[in-house]
Amino acid sequence: MTPFPVATRRNFLLASAAIGATMIAGRPALAAEPSRGGSATLLLSAEPPVLTTIAHTAYNSVYVSPKVTEGLLTYDFDLNPQPLLAKEWSVSDDGLRYTFKLRDGVRWHDGKPFTSADVAFSIKTIKDVHPRGRNTFLNLIEVETPDALTAVLTLSKPAPYLITALAASETPIVPRHIYEGTKVTDNPTNLAPIGTGPFRFKEWVRGSHIVYERNPDYWDKPGPYLDQLIVRFIPDAAARSIAIETGEIDLAPSTPVPLSDLERFKSLPGIAFETRGYQYANGISRIEFNLERPFFKDRRVRQAFAHVIDRKVIRNTINYGYGEAIPGPINPNLTKWYVADLKTYPIDLAAAEKLLDEAGYPRGPDGIRARINLDYVPSGESYSRGSEYIRQALAKVGVDATVRSQDFATYTKRIYTDRDFDFAFEGMSNLFDPTVGVQRLYWSRNFKPGVPFSNGAAYSNPKVDALLEAAAIEIDPGKRGAQWREIQAILVEDLPAIDIVSQPELTIYNKRIADHTRGGEGIAGSLAYAYVATA
Template identity: 45%
Template sequence: MTSIVSRFVLLRATVLAAGVASLLGGAAFAETPQNGGTLTAIVQPEPVTLTSAINTAAPTGFISGNVFDGLIDYDLDLNPKPALAERWEVAPDGLSITFFLRKDVTWHDGHPFTAADVKWTLENVWKTIHPRNQATFGRVTQVDTPDDHTVILRLSEPSLAILSSVNSNGAQVLPKHLYEGTDVLNNPYNLKPVGTGAFVFKEWSKGNYLILERNPNYWDKGKPHLDRVVFKVIPDAAARAAALEKGDVQYAVFSPVPLKDAERLGKLPTLKIETRGYEWISPWLFFDLNVDNKYLKDVRVRRAIAHAIDRKAISNIVWYGFAKPAISPVPSTLPAFHDATVPQYEFDVKKAEALLDEAGYKRGPDGVRFALTHDFIPYGDDYKRTGEYLKQALKRVGIEVTIRSQDTAAFTKRVYGDRDFDISSAWFAAFSDPQVGVTRAYWSGWVGKNTPWTNGSGYRNPEVDALIAQAQGQARQEDRIATFKKIQQIVQTDLPSIPLAELKFFSVHAANLKDVVTHGDQIYGSLKDAWFDKAASN
């Protein structure tokens, strides 16, 4: 434990020192971006689709944000900035939002981007199949397009969350002319996307790499600076570290290497560790408990499992300090909405044992009460280790756990479609408003719909559903805050999911790669500002 904590402290010091040096350098002079070059990045695991409008998985978002633009972007302080929309206006009564679109934007196939694309996507994708946006845009009753470059959202009640979620990941606009009249979920352009972004899809060699090339007709003139971005699929963590160290790869995200390697790599003059760019997502890790399971449908069993888990050990040991214990599905990084008074389940093995006894599941002659299967999100070693910790923790209280691994497509179908699991692990992004990222985990309308990253536990509570609907239309932020705190109190009492940790991701990039982070949603945003300092690489 001591050595792990020491390495964490040293790494954080390295990150801070690098940040200070960067700030000092930026204050001394403004560097002029240089054009050209190929950036090689790591995407892990390989995405199953390249369109965030239908799949909000992190690997999809990492690539898709380069192909598609959003209506707006967010700066490092999460203030909205113009993107496809040059400006926007919210009516004084909050019942309409008007977006004024750029007039010089084309899709990668040359077709003009217009208000019709936004209207069609909102009505046919965001409000119907998108795993987060049914809640975000639930109060939109009508979309008016008085001309090709004006979009007016008419709302039955104000929706304060909309402007927190209209970037390229939160509300990705699809080309109407390629999707209208098709099966959106199985449209071939999900695998060969046509966007409006800085980079154009070129090639996908499954299991190996994806290639994006510079968009020569990009509306943001002079950008992107890079000629090409190649995303390599490298499943092995040690191989990822080696590729970064050798310079074969210049950019990797979502804590791509183990801490011991990050510490070492961070000391190299050719590499930097970056913690910015994740501000928009507010991620938390959790276990979903299948409430239809014959054991887990008993809330006493769910609470016993929570008491058997040491969340501090998960944060400090399993996640090497790149996390903090979570007590609620609304992370503390959203301080206005976070409720620190929710029911909490301290690490207490004796209490866990007593609850299991009370539920009628006594230990057998072999010391086992019953057996469960755990399916961990297949995003790397950190998640596998979390599953291994669960196995050890529950064995201590008489529950045998079998760990099952699979690829992402099989995992999402098993959990969100077939519901053929007992306990699963996943991480969600809460984003800057719990209406955007948290309510999807508890709204009963998602159960069994095979929509990834929604209500995996199968939780159905009419009171919570009503509160979720209520929050969508509340005009005053203080009322929404009170509603979300009620939701937290209820779900942490019912406990269909166990919040484990608030995650702290980091990226690794080449020292001569400049402006790789310019936005608070950078991890899902565009690399249009990134460039190589060729003098520094010599």
């Protein structure tokens, strides 16, 4: 048995040939040739900690990295793979060898040629240092380079998700000659990237913006079309709304304005919404507990919190009705794995009080059972407003939660490196497959201080580990679905996290910019084909 039906494997090659008939050097054919020149400004609500995703998965880094550093493949809106640095590919019948034929004539921004050695180095490095890489490439034995334009991935076991994991944001290909022999996570190139992509890094003004310039030597002529791409960081929600409304911003992904403003924005001339381009992400919001803290080691405490925090209030009030309340860790968009009938905890303050008493946390003379800190991810007002609701809800059962705010870099260091937190209200991406997007959050082997956006809870359950590892190599869809159902059933009992709402994602854009969303990666793609459509 193999992870891909013969017809599917054949379709990879047939699709490559068919695409070639309608593409110019890999670029989908357009009805009319876009105009060249001009500038576009992209908005982020928080400053990225790094500008490449070779060892990081912060959502804001995901938006900038692919502008410079490309992947082997890109994906359409149905997540079918499309050529990028790899012009064609095939998978062996046993699903253990992936062969990629690379584009000839591609050069790094410093003029050095791109080769299969770069692919081998990058994928091996991602397996070692990337927060999701140890999951994605768990079964990777070797990356062979029989010639400069061929890379062959050899696996010990099948990986049914792997062909969808090779986008620029997820598996970036970086220059070996720049990174080899260095500590990849600390390499200064992470802050001033060198890639093969359509834009070259020019400058990063901390606290303000990044400037990228057109790469005149880009392999996919005649792109890119924009002369300049500016990325601005505007942490304040009201300021973001003003910047979009006044035309200072052209592209604003990931629902950048308060949800309460969306109806008003729909009526603004020159402004439009795009809901596509998030198929690769599938984000959710969740509350994650630090299980290294004595207070949260007792499952009864976590279950008490579940009886107090009403995800429907967060959905209906905090999120203004956007998104969907979810019972478990998987976004409803991932229909193959989503389970709607998982165990839930009805809002019941008396039950919560009883559980906290049984766990050894009675109310003191002042009515307080425990004083703890709540940190929220600084990426939109929903998390700050949601944290205030959580604080108020817990106060009803004698838990005094202090809400702490900080910039993104400080938040990331606090949670994943310093481990200086009690519980957090955060967003996480399921991505395109739960083995990649969800396993990292619960697999005990993925708890590694200093590695961001992985198992922040320090959760460890041998049965869950075994199921996660089995599902990662299961080629029978029915069996794999049953494994993920069982995983979710255990997680809602253990409650290392409380899953809240599927994230409502959309892009607000100025109509002067065309062709910005062309596949499942959306604005997190390269923007190689975006152009100024109107003056």
